[in-house]
Amino acid sequence: MTTTPHPPSEDPVRDERFRLGIEGSGIGVWDLDLSTHRLLWSDTARALFGIPNDLPLTYEIFLSLLDPKERELTEQAWAYHPIIKLVIIETHLLCGAGEFERAALAARRGIADAERHGLARTGGAFLAINLAEPLLYLGRWDEAAEVAGRALDLAPPPRTRVALWTLDGFIALGRGDNATAARRAGASRVVLAAGDYDEQHHLPLAELDIAVALAAEGPAAAVAVAAEALRQYDVSAASSRYAWPLLVTAAAAVVQAPGEEAAALLDKLRMLAEKLDVCGPVQRAWQLSFAALDPQAVFDADGEQDTDGGRLSAADAAVAAWEAVGQPYQATLALAHAARVALAERAGHEAAARLRRATPVAQRLGAFPLAGVTLGPNGTLFGTTTAAGGQGKYGTVFAVHP
Secondary structure, eight states: BOOOOOOOOSSSHHHHHHHHHHTTTTOOEEEETTTTTEEEEOHHHHHHHTTTTTTTOHHHHHHHTHHHHHHHHHHHHHHHHHHHHHHHHHHHHHHTTOOOOHHHHHHHEEEEEEEHTTTTTIIHHHHHHHHHHHHHHTTTTTHHHHHHHHHTTTTTHHHHHHHHHHHHHHHEEEEEEHHHHHHHHHHHHHTTTSSSHHHHHHHHHHHHHHHHHHHHHHHHHHHHHHHHHHHSSOOOGGHHHHHHHHHHHHHHHHTOOOOOHHHHHHHHHHHHHHOOOOOOOHHHHHHHHHHHTTTTTTOGGGGGOOTTTTTHHHHHHHHHHHHHHTTTTHHHHHHHHHHHHHHHHTTTHHHHHHHHHHHHHHHHHOHHHHEEEEEESSSSSEOOOTTTTTTTTTTTTTTOOO
């Protein structure tokens, strides 16, 4: 019996081949869900312990088969499990509230505790999600990627891998590496296809799919991906934490696409956005980003956007909101959009001013598609910087014709 991790893979088929190879070599594989005491044993593991394939395994039977020292360690891990669940909840709530530094600190401590209690592959890897996510938002992309990579090296459970792949995919996309982002998204889709819907996995993945399509294939392809996501998932019933990023990402694609399909999808997105709750400053920033993309959106008194100053004022309000919550990449995206709006209003000097603010932040992040954005001679925003892995046909071009 072993829980030895194998080299990380983003290919579920390859993972299955690894499992079959382990089984063929006479090594048993098992998993224990500490929250339910549910045991999953391979046929080889059952044979090694003399447990018939048709005998339901219980936690008590499992303990009885262990060496006394191993039994003690397992019991200690079980006793710690309620504590790690509280840490997971705490870090989740802190991150959602925009307390990114506090969330990262609590997650680091939780991971260290999980490792001491023999839970690095399960609770520790799950907490790696809750560490990589706030690091991503803070713009500490190298740290976030390293955290995700270390957790993936432990061969964590499938849906933990999905969350880590998705976060890593967003980092790759931000750096212009569309090929890696697409691979992460593709591997995640394969895993999720085998299970039930879960908004915390499916909606971020849909967001990543839309963004990859927009960067690699252009607005029309992204609109098609967004429309399919809304057909598949009931966004109106989803948590606003996961719904807002999806709606804004879809709207960012839709407003660049011509045609009736895009117009109809924008109407649907607007209807969903107008009914969606806003909890805290981060979600308020998402709402303002939607308002900047779609001036026709009308929110209630608490979320009413400033329309008196026009579209550029709305775009600047989104920039200010992202800067206030400390998310530099979203602030840079909002500045790029504000520059597009300024160009559409024939205010080239205003566009240039916003790009001058965006460029050093994008360079610091390593956000190559944004770092090279400049004013083109034909009244467009054009990106001149290339990134390892390729940016794709549309990765750095923001066409706005005034």
